[in-house]
Amino acid sequence: MMKTFALLEQPQTGEAADLTFKRGSLFAAFMSRATQCAPVTADKIEAGLHLNRLLENGQVHFNTLEDGSFEAFYGPSSDATVQISTQIPFWSEKIVSRIRKSVRQSQGAICSLKLFDSPESIDVFVTDWSSCTAACAIAVHKYHWFTRRLSERPDADNYFTGAYVRNPLTGDLMSVWVADWVKPDFGTGAVLVNPAHNKTDLEFAKQVGLPIRFALSLDAQVDEHSMPTPPVLKAGFAIRTGWLDSKPAAQVHNDTINVLLRKGSARLHEDKRIPGEVIARIEQTSPERAELYWSPQHGTFHQESTQGLPVRVDFSPSFQAAVTTVAHRPDHLQVDAAIQKKNIGVLAGLIFDLGGLEAFVPLTLLESVEYAGSRSEGDPAVDLALLVGEEPEKVLVIRKALIDQIDSFLNGCQKLSARLGENGALPPAQVTTALTQGDPVSAFRTFYQWQKQMVANDEVVDQSAYTSILSTFGLKSA
Template identity: 35%
Template sequence: MNHLVLPLPDPRAPLTTLRCRGLAGLLDRMAALDGHTPATTGPADPVAALARIVTAAGLTGPDEPLDGDELRYVPTPAARERVGSEQDGAWPQSTKSRHRRALRRTPGALFTFPLEDPETAGDALTIFTTNWSPTPAGCAVAVHRGHPLSAGLPVGRTSAFTGRYCRHPLTGDLLPVWTASWVAPEFGTGAVLVNPGHDATDLVFAREVGLPVRFALAPADGEEGPEHWPSPPVTGGGRAIRTGATDGLDAAEAQAEYLRTAMTRGLADKHTDVGAGSFAVAAFVPEGPHTVQWDRERRTVSHAGHGIPVRVSPSAVLAVVDPTARQAELCVVAPSSTVESELLALRLLLAEPHLGPLPQQAPDVLLVGPVAGKGDGLTPDVLELAVLVGADPQETLSLKPQQTETAQRFLRTHTELLASPQETPGEADNGTLQAAAQIKSALRQRNVKQAFTHLYRLQKSLAKSQAPLSGALTVYETLAHALAGLPGRPTDAQLGRTWQLV
């Protein structure tokens, strides 16, 4: 199986991002030394990845993209359910706990509204609701502007009739399907039952487009007759009216009866919605190599080839949209600050059933603590090494002069060792091999600081020797390559053999 190490950035913390990249490089080099085949480290074609998300899930943005605006991924109910029920593999417990708290769980019911003249058998709209006691009075269904049934909304418009109708699961009435700007794609299924007699938002919409206002509930102590007709919206319970057999039942009893009836017909079921919100997967930028066609009416990337060209900067999480990455042995190096954002988005993308093969196992996740301090005045190689080895990954790193000075000395001595022609032919001695075994073990356990401490000690020992053994130098250079990616004299084959022998 291919091996992929994917570092996620913290856009607000460049040094933390640098630390993640350094740790990802370390893990990638160890995997290569172990004989794993590396997979691509990012989406080979971010534009294609965004187009695949449009087809398989949801992608939304502003009417008029401006520099800095975000293109956001909206997970499907199937992906949210899979992650919410933790049926997507054995993720680390700490990550699962934080994701569990980040996801919103809302009990309710799913009702199915079969489409009139379906294109394929079983075509229907599903609607999640938490209160279906006034359901018989529903007069329309509204979907978000990027919904498959929607043609979008021209700029400046807030609603449009889709030309489609669906059947009410309780009455069989034909309900028009509308596109409405106020329908949030992130909640439920992205479709809602419009019930203006019992909801203030629906009432405004109904009066705007000319929908009927019906009632299925009235105050419990209300009387009959024109002088007692209810005024919309009627909310907060009451008793069922104008519903036939359920007339007179209180709202809770009527609600239970409606669910029972629809379930008997196979058109409803109890359901707990898992809410995840939406996640930034790209940003609109004035310049860059990646251009997408933007559909302003649907507020998404056009997969039909029409739209206005806009440039985007892709997020690292798009890497897992690629089928090769989804089938790779994946390790994610993520700032601890991104667990509820980028890392959760990545997990949901992996759980999308229509993006490609579902991963056989959850990725290995390495959470990285933040970096405090500044790297002003340091050369890139010194800064990268100090950020990598100053503390173990999960710990907060306080970057101090003594750490950067140690990194400078280590790099200087490394260069001097490579430049020195004085060495004695021979295999590494037992002391070197024992130290190397400690370093390799620490790296395996991701105790980076401890590994560097032992490697620095080994380096000083070799530097003090007037003519160190060639085998000892090869062992040292192999470990310096694994830990920090430092250049050395051994070939790739020699590095692999030495790593296996240590």
């Protein structure tokens, strides 16, 4: 049995939104009938375990909301961004182009910082190297891979890990901190902390008591009458660096990165990212209402009550679609206008990060609906227009001419209902072919022209074949 999954989300309020959602629902039902696909969707346990995989790879972090619930935020990996903005199996260039336009880029370099008393390193992504000799620490996000190596993980947003890395420019040891302001979907999820030359770092240093050292000053010569005031941002001249002193900030940036490149401590990197989004909302509940169990400290989902808090989880439509695609490999995936305009790059990123390129399946994008007529949703002519009025990837504009055509078709159905019998005229084979290919628009056009001819000639029509096609369109013979 073939399988299909429809990703539907009410895009907004109002009649147009209702019709757009209805179009998606009708097309999903049509695909199930026409291609004999059984609808399939992942359950909460599958979704939770797949979210654990993203967490393990450092692509998810959690935020605490004002009402005490939590949200899981996902950012597509750099590898996913590069691949899905280039080519996606079974997906059209139009979709890939839309994803490509959403990519944000940052130029910089990744520096590998050796952990003190350990053979491992932590990679940091830095875009400005002009003041890095003054860096006093590095910060990682709460669910960075390094935090899983800690024997103790405080239940706090900001804390010292007890570890140190060495500054490759000075040889100084820099403390390693967990900080709630570090973005996991930017760079490597680890950053240099340079309080004298960054506003966020300065506030963090004041909060936890880090030293505030200067490597740049607006004055080339510093004395007791011209002490710099933090933060000094990408401007001025180098001070207290020795070999770089008095050089302008731009030259210091270039000279510093060149030294690190020659030493093999850094590599140039263009960070490409698709904007992420919230993929789950987590709310603590009673044990009898629990869907999963969740550990806030580690961020992992479990099936056993001994391994976390009882929670109810609302997974986003994009995440449900991605998990279903990876876990069940449907033969067809449908996405409606609300999702694809919101951020279809997240859906593509999730599929890639969870299953790789081989996990992608054929995709149908359904666009929105525009209709200013007086006939409401639920009217048979309007419903059929939503299904057969336009190709899925085009905006459907329901005009009077289309409604008149469908009214004529429905009247023809009434007339032919008295002319049904065995061994009657058969609909053209092109109709069945179009239906099995999931193309209701072409199927309807051919079927309608044939029906008009049958009515005009007062011919007997094969009941079984005729009613089967009507059923595929979601209609019943009168």
